[in-house]
Structures are given as structure tokens and as C-alpha cells.
Amino acid sequence: MSDAPESNTHDQSPAIDESNVVEGLQETAPAVETEEHIPLSDAVPAPAEISAPEPEEAPPAPEEEIGVAYAGERSPPVDPVATLRAETAAAVQELEVEIRNQTEGSAETRDLAADLLRLIRENLERLRPPALDNVVTALRQNVFNSDYLDPDFWRGIAMVLQYQVTELTALIQRRLRGEFAVDAYGMDSELIELVRPVAGFLYRSWWRVTSEGLDGIPAEGPALLLANHSGVLPWDSAMIATAVLEDHPSQRLVRSLHDPWMITVPGLAPALAAFGQAPALPENAARLLDDGQLVCAFPEGAQGAGKLFWNRYRLTGFDARDYIRVALRAGAPIIPVAVIGAEEIYPMLINVRPVAQLLNLPYFPLTPLFPWFGLLGITPLPSKWSIIFDTPIDPSVYGAAAADDPTTIAQINDLVQRRIQSLLDERTAARRSIFFG
Numbered sequence: 297m298s299d300a301p302e303s304n305t306h307d308q309s310p311a312i313d314e315s316n317v318v319e320g321l322q323e324t325a326p327a328v329e330t331e332e333h334i335p336l337s338d339a340v341p342a343p344a345e346i347s348a349p350e351p352e353e354a355p356p357a358p359e360e361e362i363g364v365a366y367a368g369e370r371s372p373p374v375d376p377v378a379t380l381r382a383e384t385a386a387a388v389q390e391l392e393v394e395i396r397n398q399t400e401g402s403a404e405t406r407d408l409a410a411d412l413l414r415l416i417r418e419n420l421e422r423l424r425p426p427a428l429d430n431v432v433t434a435l436r437q438n439v440f441n442s443d444y445l446d447p448d449f450w451r452g453i454a455m456v457l458q459y460q461v462t463e464l465t466a467l468i469q470r471r472l473r474g475e476f477a478v479d480a481y482g483m484d485s486e487l488i489e490l491v492r493p494v495a496g497f498l499y500r501s502w503w504r505v506t507s508e509g510l511d512g513i514p515a516e517g518p519a520l521l522l523a524n525h526s527g528v529l530p531w532d533s534a535m536i537a538t539a540v541l542e543d544h545p546s547q548r549l550v551r552s553l554h555d556p557w558m559i560t561v562p563g564l565a566p567a568l569a570a571f572g573q574a575p576a577l578p579e580n581a582a583r584l585l586d587d588g589q590l591v592c593a594f595p596e597g598a599q600g601a602g603k604l605f606w607n608r609y610r611l612t613g614f615d616a617r618d619y620i621r622v623a624l625r626a627g628a629p630i631i632p633v634a635v636i637g638a639e640e641i642y643p644m645l646i647n648v649r650p651v652a653q654l655l656n657l658p659y660f661p662l663t664p665l666f667p668w669f670g671l672l673g674i675t676p677l678p679s680k681w682s683i684i685f686d687t688p689i690d691p692s693v694y695g696a697a698a699a700d701d702p703t704t705i706a707q708i709n710d711l712v713q714r715r716i717q718s719l720l721d722e723r724t725a726a727r728r729s730i731f732f733g
Contacts, residue, residue, distance in 0.1 A: 389413075521591065535683065599613040
């Protein structure tokens with residue numbers, strides 16, 4: 297063998313033990329395949345003949361390597377704005393938890409105070425100076441040092457919300473100048489994140505929505521949600537989307553299909569598209585499902601949203617056949633959804649048809665508050681909501697040819713309608729109060 301074992305030039309031992317050398321080579325030397333076995337005593341020279349290789353440059357000690365690595369790294373710069381925002385959010389969250397755990401005062405007042413603090417905390421993410429500085433000052437002077445039953449606490453909350461609204465107005469003005477980006481469908485993710493805290497407040501505090509069956513919504517891939525429609529304005533669509541975005545483990549975005557008449561309202565069509573919605577057309581549903589999206593359709597259409605109060609929770613004009621057909625073709629599960637509580641937010645007493653025709657609207661509602669109280673009349677009443685996502689219908693059960701079979705599609709349509717109506721009947725009968733559930 298031509299390779300000799302390396303010797304340590306710093307080793308001052310007077311003699312080398314041949315047996316130790318042999319044992320060391322047997323343990324460490326690489327195996328060499330040869331056709332003829334060579335005795336180890338012939339392959340290894342005598343100890344006196346072992347020559348040391350040229351000394352190599354010693355590698356740096358571990359301490360030196362670590363020292364060089366640390367010396368070459370630079371700590372990331374500290375962002376004072378991010379630090380202030382994080383510290384303030386932590387303080388607000390701590391106060392929110394403290395208020396929820398208190399026993400003084402009414403539960404409704406505690407929940408409202410805590411929910412407003414949560415809304416403030418979520419809105420801190422998009423604040424920059426000077427708005428952030430103003431909010432922090434108001435929190436320190438009026439909120440952190442006051443009991444939630446103290447008028448100064450609520451005065452401070454009002455000041456903070458005012459600053460946040462001002463910042464929101466500035467953001468809207470920037471967007472009106474065209475400084476934003478949308479996806480291929482016109483959806484604006486920044487806008488959705490902007491209104492998400494407000495939608496969350498309505499979901500948790502105003503309507504106190506309870507959601508069931510969210511585990512039936514797939515974590516990925518397409519699915520078709522079919523829901524009852526009500527409430528004059530499409531708040532039911534917003535709360536279904538909020539339920540999935542806030543409470544589903546995957547926090548998926550629901551792309552709702554809105555009534556086509558809404559695009560006739562000036563400026564409303566781009567706003568709906570920015571929030572991820574699309575006109576209620578089968579081709580839009582097919583395109584979104586093929587893209588792996590969650591799609592929510594309301595088969596009652598405008599008839600459902602414009603029902604009179606005494607006809608509430610009775611499905612009318614329920615026709616989901618076109619949506620079922622595209623769902624079967626896309627292999628998307630079909631999920632019936634029942635919404636309880638939306639019928640009472642705008643109790644529609646009369647549909648003034650002449651005014652509706654004049655304005656090119658499907659209905660013009662008269663409610664106990666609208667139009668008598670002006671803009672205040674469009675404030676939705678704080679009814680107690682429930683949203684039930686029923687067991688998904690597996691399209692594979694019906695086979696590949698089901699999408700072209702009108703009888704099968706009609707059977708699925710009737711099945712979905714019966715399921716939703718059954719849930720509506722069951723839950724409304726069990727309610728003790730419209731406003732308290």
C-alpha cells in the first residue's frame with residue numbers, strides 16, 4: 297500500500313507500538329479490493345520506516361470558526377414602528393383577556409368592551425405613524441388606566457376608533473387613485489384584510505354567530521356551498537365567508553355568487569369583485585370550481601333576499617340545478633348551508649314595487665326603520681345568528697355521467713332543498729328569542 301498513516305507532528309512519544317499501528321489501520325483505513333490477499337505484515341512497513349507526511353495547515357479551532365461566523369453576521373435592524381405596534385397589541389390583548397375574566401357589570405357590557413379591544417388590536421396591524429402614535433397615546437391616557445365601567449374608558453375607545461377610521465379613509469383615498477393590485481378575478485386581498493376586523497366584529501359581537509359543521513368543508517380543493525338567501529342586503533353571504541375564514545382550520549376564502557341585478561348599481565360591481573364575489577352565473581361557478589375554489593351560491597336569488605317578514609325561512613324559487621351540474625363535472629362536494637337570523641336584520645313589511653321598478657331594483661323594502669330613519673334605518677338589527685354547514689354530498693356516488701342526467705340533477709336539487717328547509721324548521725322552532733337565540 298502506498299498510503300501511510302498520518303502522524304501527529306506534535307506527538308513527542310519516544311516509540312510507536314507496532315501492534316497499536318496495526319490495530320489502528322484495521323479500524324480506520326479504507327477497504328481496498330484486490331484479487332490477491334496480501335498479509336498485513338507485508339503491507340505495512342516496520343515502525344521505523346513510517347515517514348510522516350508534510351504537515352498541513354491546521355484547521356481553525358471551533359472557537360475561531362464560531363468567532364468568525366459571529367463577527368461576519370449582522371443583527372437585523374430593529375424597526376421601532378413594528379416594535380411599538382407589537383407592544384401595544386400585546387397590552388391591548390392583555391386588557392381584553394382581563395376584562396373577559398371580570399365578574400363586575402353585565403356580561404353584555406364586558407363582551408362589548410372586549411370585542412372592541414379585539415377590533416382595535418386587529419386594526420393595529422395596518423397603522424403607521426402618525427396614526428399609530430395617536431392611537432398609542434389615547435390608549436395609554438384613557439384606556440389602559442381606566443376601568444371598563446369608567447366613562448373615560450369608553451371615551452378613549454371612541455378616540456382610538458376615530459383615529460383608525462381616519463387612517464382607513466386615507467387608505468381608501470389611496471386606492472381611489474389606483475394604487476392597488478387585484479388577481480385574475482378582480483379580487484383585492486388587501487381590501488379583504490382591511491375589512492376583516494369589521495366583519496369579525498359583526499360575526500362575533502353584533503350577530504354573535506355560531507357555526508356548525510365546518511369540519512365538512514374540505515381543507516383544499518373545490519366545493520359548492522348552497523344556502524338559503526334572506527335579509528334584503530347580502531349580509532348572509534358575508535357571514536358565511538367570515539365563518540369559513542375565521543373558524544375553519546384552513547381559513548379558506550369563499551367566493552360568493554351575487555344576484556346579477558347588483559351590477560346595475562353604479563360602482564357596486566367592482567366593489568363586489570374586489571371582495572372576491574362574482575355574478576351568479578353557472579360559467580362563473582364552473583371557472584372558480586375548476587380553479588379549486590370554495591363557491592357559495594344562493595339558489596333562491598333575489599326572491600329569497602326580498603321575502604316579506606311573515607314568509608321568512610320558507611324557501612322559494614329554489615333552483616340550483618345549473619350549479620349542481622358544474623359541481624358534478626368538477627368533482628366538487630355539494631354542501632347545503634342553512635342560515636338562521638338573517639331574516640330579522642331588516643324585517644321587510646312591504647315591497648314598494650313601483651319604486652323598485654323606477655330604480656330598476658327587484659324590490660324596495662319598507663321596514664320598521666327604513667326609510668323613516670334615513671341612513672340610520674339601514675343599520676341591521678342585532679339578531680342572533682346560526683350557520684349550519686350540513687353533511688357534504690359526495691359527487692362520486694352518482695358517477696361520471698350524472699352531470700348529463702337531468703333526473704339525477706333534479707333529485708340532488710330536491711335533496712339539498714329538503715335538507716336546508718329541515719334545518720330551518722328545526723332551528724327556528726327551537727329558538728327562544730330572535731335576539732338571544
